[in-house]
Amino acid sequence: MNNIQFYNSLTNRLEPFHSIEPNVVRMYSCGPTVYDLAHIGNFRSFLFGDLLRRYLEMEGYHVDHVMNITDVGHMTDGEEDKMNLAAERMKANKKSGRVPEGAVTNPDDPYQIAQYYTNAFLDDARKLGYKIAFEYPERVPRATEHIAGMQEMIGKLIANDHAYVAEDGVVYFSVESFPNYGQLSGNTLEKLQSGAGGRVSVENQSQKRHPSDFMLWKPDNHHIMKWDSPWGTGYPGWHIECSVMAKKLLGRDTIDIHTGGEDLKFPHHECEIAQSCGATGKDRFANYWLHASFLFVEGEKMSKSQGNFFTARDVFEGRVTQSNVHPAVLRFELIKAHYRTNLNFTRKGLGDSATTVRRLMEMRQDLEERSAGEAAQVDLSHPVLKEFSQALADDLNIAGALAVVIPWATSRHSNPHEALGIWKVLNSVLSVAPINEGYEFLDSETVSEESESLMQAQQWCAELDEARREKNFSLADELRTRIKDAGFEVRTTKEGTTIQKTLA
RNA sequence: GGCGAUGUGGCCGAAUGGCUAGGCAGCGGAUUGCAAAUCCGUCUAUGGCGGUUCGAUUCCGCCCGUCGCCUCCA
Incomplete structure (x- = not known):
């Protein structure tokens, strides 16, 4: 085994890697939200986790890898329910035929929407050789299946004086009760207050003891997805699901590695640490935090307004490269660039x-x-x-x-x-040749479509060889162009003309 | 303003106190009816200014640029 070292975001330096238990690595990756299709930036960070896992396996570790699917339907800035927005999008997509008939029978059922995008995500992820996608559902839990566990952890945090019920009935985590808050991101409480980020509006903070206190449970009868709880019918905060699912599925209070995109460092991961350690009393939630940097597209930040916002499907189906x-x-x-650089x-x-x-x-x-x-x-x-x-x-x-x-x-x-x-x-x-050894994932529709064009192209190859034998080079050239246009690379070999599908 | 990362040739992207990756593209050649693929050969670099050193792209300082986060975000 090599001497392994990783850049630990928790300490901001390279550290020798040692797992808690010899030869076993317990690892958690923050997964996708399923209100829309995942884009290539999402997949950059997911595939970084996959590469890490596969590498550790090559080194001989047994890797217990867990990734969540966030399907709870949190609120946007404008206080809109993301599940509601997804439903509106779904209706539009159904109308335009972008969502297959029968895939979602009732767009107002959030579970159907979530399942639709979960399936789409897993589909793309498997195509991309993301190993954990083949382990669904065991190692890929959905937040909505762990509401009880979240409530249990919230109860424990209240009992430990790490959380409180505010006057508006919302349960908040008290950051002042957790001295290590800020250890991961560097955003300590003093800095958060003096930093003047300007994004914490005073009106929204009135019920909190500290402006940085974050929500654990919000009673809200209008929220589309809601559950009964000791603090009223409502929905959980964003961060709590990861704390709960990591502990539950990995079976430990302290895990070895936690991964995610760099933007999750704060507040998401900072809050996860506070919750997990607050609930378990342990010093560490994860020993190593690894964060992937952003993906850029043609040198620009990917954004919907720039028109350079691509899903994996956009790439597969030629909407990016024609x-x-x-x-x-x-x-x-x-995966070809280092995970901490902007690819x-x-x-x-x-x-x-x-x-x-x-x-x-x-x-x-x-x-x-x-x-x-x-x-x-x-x-x-x-x-x-x-x-x-x-x-x-x-x-x-x-x-x-x-x-x-x-x-x-x-x-x-x-x-x-x-x-x-x-x-x-x-x-x-x-995992590129073939993409996913040991797992087969073939879309039957694609296969039959492809075999048809393959047969046609092979016919042209035979004609091309015949034309070359007869020294009818203008016909040969024309056939070659035709095969290329059909999406194949043409090779001349001793055995005759061979073709293969163009990869990009 | 705070925290962090980063600046290498046309492009992507490693490493290193001196022997200076790899790929793509380009160029020359072999091969080919012409190409493609393949093979052989080949060019281009370390943001700026100082310092340490026999010697720095590598270490130190300053400056400049780029990027991320600072409660939607992979």
Whole structure:
């Protein structure tokens, strides 16, 4: 096992990684809200968690990974129910045919909306090789299934004097009761007060003991999703679900790793720490906090108003590049940069990734053929895997690791059994060729559509070979153009013309 | 204003107190009916100003730029 180190947001420095229990890592990742389709920025941070998990598994850890699905329907700034907004969107999408008939029979049923977007998320996530998506529902809990646990933790926090019921009936966490508040984000109470961020409006704070106190439970009969509780019928605060589900599903008060996007550091993760530690009395909720930086699109921050806001489906279905993109290409594009840098998603980069992914796929195929599928057993002491894993051991330095993989992949391998063995280990982390070894995920509609165009293109290949034999080069060129336009790459080999689907 | 990150060649993106990744694109060649793919070869860099040092892109200081968070946010 390598000496692993990670940049811990809790201490703002690189720290040697040691799990609490030898050879086991308990890890929690903040997951998606299911009021809309997940976008490529969301997936950047999710795939960072996936890469981390797969890397730790390569190092020999058993990784217990949990990710939540937030389906409670919190409120927006303008005090609108997100589930309500999702319902309005759903109605519009049904009208325009973007949501398949029968997928959501009643848009006013929030559980149907949530399930629809949950399925869509899992679908995209599986295509992208996000391992935990194959573990739904066991390791992918939904917040609405853990309301009782949240109420239990809230009760405990009140009993511990970490929470109180304000005059308006809302249950708040008292940040002053938790001296470590601010440890993760650096936003200590003094700084929050003197910082003058200007976003805490005084009117909304009147019922709180401290402006930074955050909501645990809000009695509200008008909220679409609501549950009975000792503090009235209403809904839970945003942060409490993660504290509860992490503890419940990972079975420990203190876990090893917690991941999420950098924007979750404050307030979300700061509040999770306060709640969890307040309820359990432990010093630590998670020993290592790892945060992924943002994804940019063509150098700009992704936003709806800029028109550069893309879902994974937009990319797959060619709405970004004008041609369909293989999920492995998007996966590669989203994991190829270090997680703490702002990854710049570009169309050119996607093309670069496609080239790399195609090479890796072809190499795999070549090795499978030459070794008759028999891979030799190799471990991390093999030079290639050693360098690869050592790069990743250094705070998940994926670019350094790829600098080992790519030259190796393009060199000649006299021992295909050994090379295939290495390949399998590399791909257990990268998961691009094929995208998800051990799991199959094929959309039958896509498959039949593709096989039809494949048969047509193969017919043209035969005609092209015939034309070349007859030295009818103008016809051959025309056929080649036609095949390319149909979305295939054309190769001339000794055995004749071969094609393969363009990856991006 | 507070906290944090970051600035490497046309682009993406590592590493390092001296031997200076990798990829894409480009250029030259082999190959090809022409291409594509492949193979061989090849060019371009460390934001600015000081300091430490025999020597700094790497360490230190200052300045400039970029980005994130500071109660919707991956």
